[in-house]
Amino acid sequence: MPELPEVETIVRGLRSRIVGTTIEGATVRLARMAIPPAHASFDRAIGGELVTGVTRRGKYVVVRLGSGRSVVTSLRMTGRLVVARRGAPEHPATHLVLHLAGDAELRFSDVRTFGRMRLVEPDYAWDALLGVEPLSADFTPQALAGMLAERTTPIKVLLLDQRRIAGIGNIYACEALWEARIRPSRPARALTKPAVTRLHGAIVDVLQRAIASRGTSVDDYVDAEGRRGSFQNALAVYGRAGQPCRRCVKGRIVRILLGQRGTWWCRRCQR
DNA sequence: CCGCCGCCCTGCTTGC
DNA sequence: TGCAAGCAGGGCGGCG
Numbered sequence: 001m002p003e004l005p006e007v008e009t010i011v012r013g014l015r016s017r018i019v020g021t022t023i024e025g026a027t028v029r030l031a032r033m034a035i036p037p038a039h040a041s042f043d044r045a046i047g048g049e050l051v052t053g054v055t056r057r058g059k060y061v062v063v064r065l066g067s068g069r070s071v072v073t074s075l076r077m078t079g080r081l082v083v084a085r086r087g088a089p090e091h092p093a094t095h096l097v098l099h100l101a102g103d104a105e106l107r108f109s110d111v112r113t114f115g116r117m118r119l120v121e122p123d124y125a126w127d128a129l130l131g132v133e134p135l136s137a138d139f140t141p142q143a144l145a146g147m148l149a150e151r152t153t154p155i156k157v158l159l160l161d162q163r164r165i166a167g168i169g170n171i172y173a174c175e176a177l178w179e180a181r182i183r184p185s186r187p188a189r190a191l192t193k194p195a196v197t198r199l200h201g202a203i204v205d206v207l208q209r210a211i212a213s214r215g216t217s218v219d220d221y222v223d224a225e226g227r228r229g230s231f232q233n234a235l236a237v238y239g240r241a242g243q244p245c246r247r248c249v250k251g252r253i254v255r256i257l258l259g260q261r262g263t264w265w266c267r268r269c270q271r
Numbered sequence: 272c273c274g275c276c277g278c279c280c281t282g283c284t285t286g287c
Numbered sequence: 288t289g290c291a292a293g294c295a296g297g298g299c300g301g302c303g
Contacts, residue, residue, distance in 0.1 A: 001296070001297075059297080074297080074298075075297095076296080076297050076298075077280095077295080077296055077297065078280095078281085078282095078296095093281090110280095111280085111281060111282070112279085112280045112281055112282085112295095112296090113279085113280060113281080114279065114280065114281095114296085114297070114298080116298095151273090152274095153273090153274075157274095160297085162297085162298080169296090169297075170296075170297090259275090260275095260276090260295095260296085261295090261296070261297095262295075262296085273303105274302105274303095275301105275302085275303090276300105276301085276302085277299105277300095277301090278298105278299090278300090278301105279296105279297105279298095279299095280295105280296105281295100282294105282295095283293105283294085283295090284292105284293085284294075284295100285291105285292085285293075285294090286290105286291095286292085286293095287289105287290095287291095287292105
């Protein structure tokens, strides 16, 4: 499922391929996947727009348009954004296609149809509820400590809260806690200062390494060119229930439920 | 503000 | 072997 590193990889791919091209129109095959501005139709509103940039905010892909509007896409679990030539074989669950000048198109597919592509007006603060970007200068050990203070929530549940830190999903929450040697169920306020510092470093480190590996493809994820990432080969805990810990070796990875989410960790070296 | 729950959806896994 | 139930999960709205 696309989290920050996967979305960042998609964004970089899109940036090199669609910036400077014009969106001639759109075909919306499944209406609920496309959210138009008020009192407008998605396909008519987007026709003729120039793509001026592609950025990321949390797990959202933001395509900036010449008019100042933006196309904000949430991929949720199984969404894909792929640039392809018109007529090339397409994913069977392609629900929305942006037709680009020339013979290219941007395809939005999603087996579970949880994803959304939203056309937002200039200056609309669509991301007002999103928290700090973990790879920005604003994300400091002190900022992290401030989020954890007084909170009884399990630290792993808190890492998934997009209102605090934007972009961490289930895979990287598990991996960062393993790297920091912290038990996922620990109440946030129970983390010592050194533990908070380790967690901060681990979050930044695991996200950067995952970006360098072009993301994690455990199931559906592919980048803007349709290629898989390789960070699944570097995972320490996610999906590794029953296998030995890659660090302490003697510990076994177990899977528990936290906040209704599967959570993997090493019983021996995470405390 | 906080925490928790259910819903959305389809494909894969599990169990009889 | 075949079928149905269960499970997975990010974001969001609703509730207390």
